[in-house]
Amino acid sequence: MLLILLLAACWGRGVLSGSPPGPAVHSLRGSWWLGSGNGSVVLRGDVPGCVHTALLGQGLIQDPYYRFNDLTYRWISLDNWTYSRTFKNPFDVSKWQKVNLVFEGVDTVAQILINNVTVGRTDNMFNRYSFDITSVIKEVNFVEVRFLSAISYAAKQSRSHRAYSVPPQCPPPVQKGECHVNFIRKEQCSFSWDWGPSFPTQGIWKDVRVEACNLCHLIYFTLTPTYVKSAQQWSLEIESVFDVVSSKPVVGLVTVNIPKLQTQQTYTTELPPGEARIVLLVNINKSATVQTWWPSGHGNQTGYDMTTTFNMGAGYKIEKFSKAYFRTVELVEEPIPGSPGLSFYFRINGLPIFLKGSNWIPADSFQDRVSSDMLKLILQSTVDANMNALRVWGGGLYEQDEFYDICDELGIMIWQDFMFACALYPTDQNYLESVRAEVTHQVKRLKSHPCIILWSGNNENEAAIAGNWFSIPQDKMKVYILDYVKLYVKNIQEIVIAEDKSRPYITSSPTNGKESVKERWLSQNPYDTHYGDTHFYDYLSDCWNWTVYPKTRFASEYGFQSWPSFSTLEKVSSIEDWSYTSNFSLHRQHHAAGNNQMLHQAGLHFKLPQNTDPLKLFKDTIYLTQVMQAQCIKAETEFYRRSQSEIINGEGHTMGSLYWQLNDIWQAPSWASLEYGGKWKMLHYFAQHFFAPLLPVGYEDDSVLYIYGVSDLHSDCELTLQVTLHRWSSMEPVCTLAKEGVTLKAGSAAPIYKEPINDLLKRCGNCTRQSCVVTFYLMGKGELHSPGNYHFLSSLKDAVGLEKAQLSATISQQGDLYAFVLQTTAVTPFVWLDVGNIRGRFNDNGFLMTEKRKVVVFYPWEPVSIEELEKSLSLTSLMDIY
Numbered sequence: 001m002l003l004i005l006l007l008a009a010c011w012g013r014g015v016l017s018g019s020p021p022g023p024a025v026h027s028l029r030g031s032w033w034l035g036s037g038n039g040s041v042v043l044r045g046d047v048p049g050c051v052h053t054a055l056l057g058q059g060l061i062q063d064p065y066y067r068f069n070d071l072t073y074r075w076i077s078l079d080n081w082t083y084s085r086t087f088k089n090p091f092d093v094s095k096w097q098k099v100n101l102v103f104e105g106v107d108t109v110a111q112i113l114i115n116n117v118t119v120g121r122t123d124n125m126f127n128r129y130s131f132d133i134t135s136v137i138k139e140v141n142f143v144e145v146r147f148l149s150a151i152s153y154a155a156k157q158s159r160s161h162r163a164y165s166v167p168p169q170c171p172p173p174v175q176k177g178e179c180h181v182n183f184i185r186k187e188q189c190s191f192s193w194d195w196g197p198s199f200p201t202q203g204i205w206k207d208v209r210v211e212a213c214n215l216c217h218l219i220y221f222t223l224t225p226t227y228v229k230s231a232q233q234w235s236l237e238i239e240s241v242f243d244v245v246s247s248k249p250v251v252g253l254v255t256v257n258i259p260k261l262q263t264q265q266t267y268t269t270e271l272p273p274g275e276a277r278i279v280l281l282v283n284i285n286k287s288a289t290v291q292t293w294w295p296s297g298h299g300n301q302t303g304y305d306m307t308t309t310f311n312m313g314a315g316y317k318i319e320k321f322s323k324a325y326f327r328t329v330e331l332v333e334e335p336i337p338g339s340p341g342l343s344f345y346f347r348i349n350g351l352p353i354f355l356k357g358s359n360w361i362p363a364d365s366f367q368d369r370v371s372s373d374m375l376k377l378i379l380q381s382t383v384d385a386n387m388n389a390l391r392v393w394g395g396g397l398y399e400q401d402e403f404y405d406i407c408d409e410l411g412i413m414i415w416q417d418f419m420f421a422c423a424l425y426p427t428d429q430n431y432l433e434s435v436r437a438e439v440t441h442q443v444k445r446l447k448s449h450p451c452i453i454l455w456s457g458n459n460e461n462e463a464a465i466a467g468n469w470f471s472i473p474q475d476k477m478k479v480y481i482l483d484y485v486k487l488y489v490k491n492i493q494e495i496v497i498a499e500d501k502s503r504p505y506i507t508s509s510p511t512n513g514k515e516s517v518k519e520r521w522l523s524q525n526p527y528d529t530h531y532g533d534t535h536f537y538d539y540l541s542d543c544w545n546w547t548v549y550p551k552t553r554f555a556s557e558y559g560f561q562s563w564p565s566f567s568t569l570e571k572v573s574s575i576e577d578w579s580y581t582s583n584f585s586l587h588r589q590h591h592a593a594g595n596n597q598m599l600h601q602a603g604l605h606f607k608l609p610q611n612t613d614p615l616k617l618f619k620d621t622i623y624l625t626q627v628m629q630a631q632c633i634k635a636e637t638e639f640y641r642r643s644q645s646e647i648i649n650g651e652g653h654t655m656g657s658l659y660w661q662l663n664d665i666w667q668a669p670s671w672a673s674l675e676y677g678g679k680w681k682m683l684h685y686f687a688q689h690f691f692a693p694l695l696p697v698g699y700e701d702d703s704v705l706y707i708y709g710v711s712d713l714h715s716d717c718e719l720t721l722q723v724t725l726h727r728w729s730s731m732e733p734v735c736t737l738a739k740e741g742v743t744l745k746a747g748s749a750a751p752i753y754k755e756p757i758n759d760l761l762k763r764c765g766n767c768t769r770q771s772c773v774v775t776f777y778l779m780g781k782g783e784l785h786s787p788g789n790y791h792f793l794s795s796l797k798d799a800v801g802l803e804k805a806q807l808s809a810t811i812s813q814q815g816d817l818y819a820f821v822l823q824t825t826a827v828t829p830f831v832w833l834d835v836g837n838i839r840g841r842f843n844d845n846g847f848l849m850t851e852k853r854k855v856v857v858f859y860p861w862e863p864v865s866i867e868e869l870e871k872s873l874s875l876t877s878l879m880d881i882y
Helices: 051-057 074-078 150-160 372-384 401-410 429-446 461-466 474-499 514-518 566-570 583-588 594-603 614-642 682-690 757-764 866-872
Strands: 003-005 014-017 024-027 030-035 042-047 082-088 098-103 110-114 117-122 129-132 140-147 191-193 196-198 208-213 216-228 233-244 250-258 263-271 274-283 303-311 317-325 329-332 345-348 351-353 355-360 389-392 413-417 452-456 534-536 555-558 656-659 694-701 704-711 717-727 733-744 748-756 772-779 789-792 808-814 817-823 828-834 840-842 847-849 853-860 874-876
Touching: 042 051, 051 074, 074 150, 098 110, 098 117, 117 129, 150 191, 208 216, 216 303, 216 317, 216 429, 233 250, 250 274, 263 274, 329 452, 345 452, 355 413, 372 401, 389 656, 401 413, 429 474, 461 474, 555 614, 566 614, 594 614, 614 656, 614 682, 614 694, 614 704, 614 828, 694 717, 694 772, 694 789, 704 717, 704 733, 704 757, 704 772, 717 748, 717 757, 733 748, 733 757, 733 772, 748 757, 757 772, 808 866, 817 828
Parallel strands: 003 216, 355 389, 355 656, 389 413, 413 452, 534 555, 555 656
Antiparallel strands: 014 317, 024 208, 030 042, 030 082, 082 140, 098 129, 098 208, 110 117, 110 140, 191 196, 216 233, 233 274, 250 263, 250 303, 303 317, 329 345, 345 351, 694 704, 704 748, 717 733, 717 772, 772 789, 808 817, 817 853, 828 847, 828 874, 840 853
């Protein structure tokens, strides 16, 4: 008798010992044949992979991201492609009771054949598929995966849904996308989005292998921590799901050992034939001190090595090595004194945590190009900008295992959407069965990760019904409401509760949480600031005016667009494209009126570039859009951070700010703070400051300057606030005030300074709103200090005394880092260092320079020399673009 370990969705490695025959797992990764529908194109391609990257790898197409290739290569997605290969069976089939062909991910609609026999079909990119091939496998085998165009399939599914239409039919024309994406369980943004191209891929996008067993094998192995307050004890729920091939029950012993927690327990187990689920509760030794997992900035991400041994009799044994993490999460929705509604915040290990971060979209249209190095780079950039949370947005995909492993290690909390976004969805039986399998698989696959703190049913679909985005007549609305409840409550929520009681579930984002539940799952106004989370976008109002922002309980989406740097665009464009109004620039902008909205918002406070050199004008405009985006999101985020401890007119207690969006899927204007490839935009440097654990925030109300102190620290601190007035025309400060004895409570925001602007200007003398700027920072004992911050007293287009500075930089190497010594002859706003295509980041950038000399450190992501840095460096500040 033999037990085979299947490693799907498990951490660590499984080892089987005992007499031969040993475990039979044969990977089918590597080179396959690909053929187009009529056989006119035949080539080799890698698995995991997709048709586009196979064609690119063989030199048959250009980079799909180059210029207008998203339209030029539409034919690829419209064709039906077939993947095929032969493989020699590495084991004697007669010795095995069952042989399975296992796909971790098929994208998306396909017929699977072995030796010309259909063994199964796929219709869901997010499912794991296992097909029994025991009766058809031979010594030499021919496997085919015959794909159907996702575009054709989605259209066919929509046509066959005759009872009523399920909107939206198609994306807006500006997105240049495909229709009916809501009828296919595939990455929704692959049919286009307002920040991304349409590339409906086909391919085997995850692992594929042949597995054989005689007794049973383990499909899922998950760990869920719980803490019983009354007993003051941690326990681990271990769930193991087996496919039992044996016709008789399999009896054995399971031993769990966590050495560092002096915990070892043994259990008798019996596996019935078929799918068998064992749940074991392991009580952690009370005399051991359990170190909990904490979000970044709040503690360590401690995990414990754990061995689970399955002794199945007759000397057969499995050892499963994994990492056990301990943390609790609560979504707190309770009444707030002095306010209608309910709170909406997360407690981790009993501590209220303000979520600081952004929203994650797929890192590439072609997932086989998303390497572990790319994930590490982007996620490291997240914590380097003082973020502790990301929302994995519901129009993309459930990320690869490594994404969540890295988030566990870095302490990045994950708000995990299910993959439904900005649409209504069908609820016929076949569709629901596919969704149920998807949700069950993904929850089992991911629930061991401490980083995931919330499951959310969809992105904006509650709001879509409440706001009637799709102009549904009121007498027809009932059917869509019933579908909504059927999908997100009676199916997805039901599965989540059955599979994972360790973390909360909400049906949508934005939502009113418990209030939405009370209103039968669909609030009349899901954007109500007294409940739940909100999404907020306003490109026309003045973004410097904090009064336009919702004083919400939790801001889970908000943002402004900018263009990526010229060095990023240059790779996918040609010289005729380098203009803000070129066909390329219009084509790349997938948000209606987006390019004009950026100029409108920038023009409220800055003079727009007027250079007669077209390339210089384009680069200056790019720079200004990044300045505008950074300054706008700074204003909005600081408003949310300072609102965490106060209630004003019933609103406040804001406990999260996740701006839209973190990363880019291609080289184009978008809301991202990281460009495609990981380069930091100005916004990301600003985020490093506005998400700092200790921060002074300045704003005006009725011509009075207020400064709030914001703290994420775990203890109260005594601080000194320093406020300085600078003239634009002089490097010498006009006056400085030091306010000592400022006490800031742990995890709070409070006003620490108040002065009418006119009084401040009079006291300092020689200053007007137009001629001066206010800067301020907090200092404590030892190393404790905040980043510097500033408040503009007027629009910079009205500033008096601003002059074009002589900026220079001297570069020296210090170990693996490079020091840039900057010098300026004048107060200089938005100083921007750019080293083109040299990969790396600075410790600060886009800053207001009020001193003659400043040292900036460059962290390279690849080997580089001083000479290369000097050659690539460009220095830009606001006055350089006029």
